[in-house]
Amino acid sequence: MTLIDPAADSERTALAPDSSRLPSRAARAWTERMAVRPRGNSTYAVTSESGHTYLVDLADHSCSCPDHQIRGEQCKHLRRVAIEITTRRVPPPGHQRARCDACGEVTFVPTGADPPHLCERCRLAPGDVVRDRETGKRLVVAAVTNDHADEYVIAATGRTVADHETNGGYPAADIVVEATYLTDAARRPDPKRYAFPHSRLAKTDEQLVV
Numbered sequence: 408m409t410l411i412d413p414a415a416d417s418e419r420t421a422l423a424p425d426s427s428r429l430p431s432r433a434a435r436a437w438t439e440r441m442a443v444r445p446r447g448n449s450t451y452a453v454t455s456e457s458g459h460t461y462l463v464d465l466a467d468h469s470c471s472c473p474d475h476q477i478r479g480e481q482c483k484h485l486r487r488v489a490i491e492i493t494t495r496r497v498p499p500p501g502h503q504r505a506r507c508d509a510c511g512e513v514t515f516v517p518t519g520a521d522p523p524h525l526c527e528r529c530r531l532a533p534g535d536v537v538r539d540r541e542t543g544k545r546l547v548v549a550a551v552t553n554d555h556a557d558e559y560v561i562a563a564t565g566r567t568v569a570d571h572e573t574n575g576g577y578p579a580a581d582i583v584v585e586a587t588y589l590t591d592a593a594r595r596p597d598p599k600r601y602a603f604p605h606s607r608l609a610k611t612d613e614q615l616v617v
């Protein structure tokens with residue numbers, strides 16, 4: 408392990424821009440109290456410090472406020488929506504807020520996406536190579552189901568994934584992932600699938616190239 412001498416790490420940075428150096432509209436976009444609410448598609452309602460609510464549409468880069476309508480300016484509301492998207496306070500266009508079905512964190516998913524909803528960290532897709540935390544064996548994800556471990560019945564045993572003896576340490580509410588052993592995956596046509604609680608499988612950065 409290499410420790411970094413704290414004194415060597417002396418580069419100082421600000422996390423927000425220095426508002427005294429920004430043009431006034433840009434500064435106000437950062438510092439004024441505003442509420443931004445997604446309204447669907449690419450539109451956002453922005454309530455400003457003065458209490459007025461304006462509609463920003465990112466698709467045509469417009470705002471219903473006088474500053475934009477009359478003076479054609481890149482107003483503070485348009486800027487604020489962009490800031491709130493960048494800082495992940497509101498979803499980008501075409502996305503909605505959702506709770507990750509695996510870890511419970513708030514994430515953004517495409518509007519209308521079928522469950523399960525998974526955050527970036529928990530997302531698994533067919534072809535992803537994962538490692539079984541119990542055996543260390545590598546598997547290939549075949550499907551991410553929308554069933555919880557205590558709902559999914561393993562046909563061979565008639566018991567649920569949650570009741571399977573080696574799954575005792577994993578939450579019963581985990582969603583179930585079907586996977587094939589990497590060593591079987593090359594075997595055609597249809598390698599046997601096994602069902603696992605999501606948190607039993609550790610992500611790797613490998614993918615099976617078919």
Ligand SMILES: [Zn+2]
Nearest residue numbers: 470472482484
């Ligand atoms: Zn505006």
Ligand SMILES: [Zn+2]
Nearest residue numbers: 507510526529
């Ligand atoms: Zn998650």
